[in-house]
Amino acid sequence: MSKPFVLFDFTKESNIQNWSVVNDGVMGGLSKGNFSVNDKGDGFFTGHVSLENNGGFSSVRYNFESKSVSSYKKITLRLKGDGKQYQIRVKTRASDYYSYIAYIKTNGEWQTLEILFSNMIPSFRGNVLDLPNYPGEYMEQFSILIGNKKNEDFKLYLDKIELE
Numbered sequence: 001m002s003k004p005f006v007l008f009d010f011t012k013e014s015n016i017q018n019w020s021v022v023n024d025g026v027m028g029g030l031s032k033g034n035f036s037v038n039d040k041g042d043g044f045f046t047g048h049v050s051l052e053n054n055g056g057f058s059s060v061r062y063n064f065e066s067k068s069v070s071s072y073k074k075i076t077l078r079l080k081g082d083g084k085q086y087q088i089r090v091k092t093r094a095s096d097y098y099s100y101i102a103y104i105k106t107n108g109e110w111q112t113l114e115i116l117f118s119n120m121i122p123s124f125r126g127n128v129l130d131l132p133n134y135p136g137e138y139m140e141q142f143s144i145l146i147g148n149k150k151n152e153d154f155k156l157y158l159d160k161i162e163l164e
Contacts, residue, residue, distance in 0.1 A: 005072060007142060007161040008062060012041040019043075022059045022143075029055020042080075043158035045144060050151055057147030058154070063094050069139045069163055075115045078159040081106020086156065088115055089143040090134060098124040099143065100134035106156065114164075139163075 008014075014037050021033040033047035045060045075088065083106055089099040100120035104113050117136035122129040126147075142161065146154050 004076070005067075005069075005163040007064075007067075007075075007163055008043075008158075009160045010037060010041055010043040010158055012037065012039070014041070014043070016043070018064060019060055019062050021045075021047075022061060023047075024050075024055035024057050027055070028053045029057070031055050031058045033058030033060065035060045038157070045156045045158070046154065048151075048153050049146055049148070051149070056149060057145055059089075059143050059145035059147075061089075061141055061143035063141050066093070066138050066140045068137070069117075070137050072136065072163040073117055074164050075117070075142075076160075076162045076164050077104070077113045077115070078110065078161075079106065079113070080110045080157040080159075081108065082155045083108045084146060084152065084154055085148055087143075087145040087147070088120075089141075089145055090120065090139050091141040091143075092135070092138050094140040098122050098129055098131075099141075110159070 023031045030050040030052045038044045087101045101123045102115045102120045117134045120134035122131040
């Protein structure tokens, strides 16, 4: 087994120019999200999900050069959420129309969560696709999305994202 690969380790000096917020405004919705590095050096994803105008999600995505991930089996996240459910999403190629997703439930405390590649299901706009689960060969995009079919504020702190 390979040693863990750090996909992103947040610090006060983190360059987050390859991270971008994508809200439901791409489809007419009114949700708002923001992503920054806070004064403690954590990635900080915060905002409000609105169901108005057929909205209902906010996401933050990290694009990077294609990475061979075949020697890894899972994503390990150290984060602190707000007790809400989030989707962790990856793409083999950033240009793929679908993502491989897994759900996580935060508990309001710092926690380390593991997501097996083999448990990540192919999905497009909330629909599961008739394709195999994430093959874990290449990765070009990592995202976190909140879309729980309700109006809600959200707050998520990120410390580290690793592949193991």
